[in-house]
Amino acid sequence: MYEKGEIVLEELVSEAMQAPGYHMPASYSAPSAAVTRAVAYTDLRVNRVISLIHEQYPQGKLTLGQLARQLNLSTWHLAHLFKKETGSSVISYLRKLRIKKAQELLVSSVFSIKEIAATVGYNHVSDFNHHFKALFDMSPGEYRRRNFAASRTFEVPRTDATGEYAGTSTFAHSSHGSHALGEAKTHN
Incomplete structure (x- = not known):
């Protein structure tokens, strides 16, 4: 069952492939499960802001105001639109994305915690540590020690x-x- 406002990409692809005159390219390969489960929000501006966040999250201070200006929206309108469509605030989404990327780096790299924090867009390692601990109930260093598998x-x-x-x-x-x-x- 899908949340209100979501369109499943798989359904869109299926409909497009059934359209008259559609020709399947010889180089086509079936999309991965991750792609077919992707969702797009009904308001294209939300899709655009999510794309902008994914493109710009490593750049440090990324604000709601900056994103709103890029979409020619007021900050209030963007905040309410995003929350209505996703159930999350823009800043919460950005923070979770940064922490998820950091989580991947913690178990797959030898970068220091400070380098990882900077790589995912944190200007202050203390903010990174605080946000990471709030989500995982442990410090980034403890997470790394527990999850860095010997075979990695x-x-x-x-x-x-x-x-x-x-x-x-x-x-x-x-x-x-x-x-x-x-x-x-x-x-x-």
Whole structure:
């Protein structure tokens, strides 16, 4: 059962494929489960603000006012429209997105907590720690210790002799009594 105001992408694709004159490209492959379960809100402005949030969340201070200006809406109107369609405030949505991305980095990278906080758009690591703990009832460091599986691999950025970014190196965590890391692959 779907929430009021949601249109299931799968239904839209199905209808489009049944339209007269539709031709399936030879390169077509079935969409993943994640894609077919995606929802679009009936108000296209909500879809647009969600896209903007996903594009801009790492940039630090992203405000309701900035998003509203990009959509030519008042902050009040955007706040009420977003809440009506999604059941969440814009800022709550942004915060949860940042924490979800941080959660992924905590278990898949060797970046410090401070680097992860900055990567997902927090200007102050104390704010990041507070928001993370509010959602998970533990600090980011404790989350990492509990969830960093021995079989995980993670990527570490590399720099060349001049300090410029030179791709990433993929490492595997060793679970044989030590925490030695061995390089597996290098990506440019």
